[in-house]
Amino acid sequence: SLQGSYTCKMESEFWKTNPDNLISTSDTKSLTTKYVMPSKTELEADRTLIWKGSTFTLTCTVEGYPPPEGPTLWKGQTSVAYTSCDAGTNKKVCTKKFTNVGYDDAAVYECKTNNTVRGTYSPSSDKANIVISSKVSVSLALSSLPSRGYFITGDSVTLTCIADGFPLAHYMKISRDGQLLFE
Secondary structure: OOOEEEEEEEEEEOOOOOHHHEEEEEEEEEEOOOOOEEEEEEEEEOOOEEEOOOOEEEEEEEEEEOOOEEEEEEEOOEEEOOOEEEEOOOEEEEEEEEOOOOHHHOEEEEEEEEEEEOOEEEEEEEEEEEEEEEEEEEEEEEOOOOOOOOOOOOOOOOEEEEEEEEOOOOOOOEEEOOEEEEO
């Protein structure tokens, strides 16, 4: 660091035989330097697998000197407004609270900032992948009953197994009395 107190001193003698003719002067200057700290960005999610209809929070923290610009929260190519931001000397913390989360909130979110010093652009970013989940429900549908109100041997019966929710089912199976009928 170049920081410190600098002194410039000058002495001159007009006549070496007479000490009263000694001329002395000085000047002191203090130099304070600031260090350049590249911008650092962190994006944290309180969790990344979120139930549909619940809430979650993304927190973006940026640090640097001079203070970084931004931060900007991105969902793909669209910027997202923060709920709140608190700024310190060389640090800024911004949060976005999502409420009543829907499937359209699922995305890779990115917090971006930059720090420009002497024309040098120092970009910084961090990402969080948010997955929205809902409870999976399964239902078994039976084809409509004949007018007599019951099936008899030889009647055609359709069973439909429906799974709804996210994450989607990898496989489904139908069984009767523990015996696998269809997978």
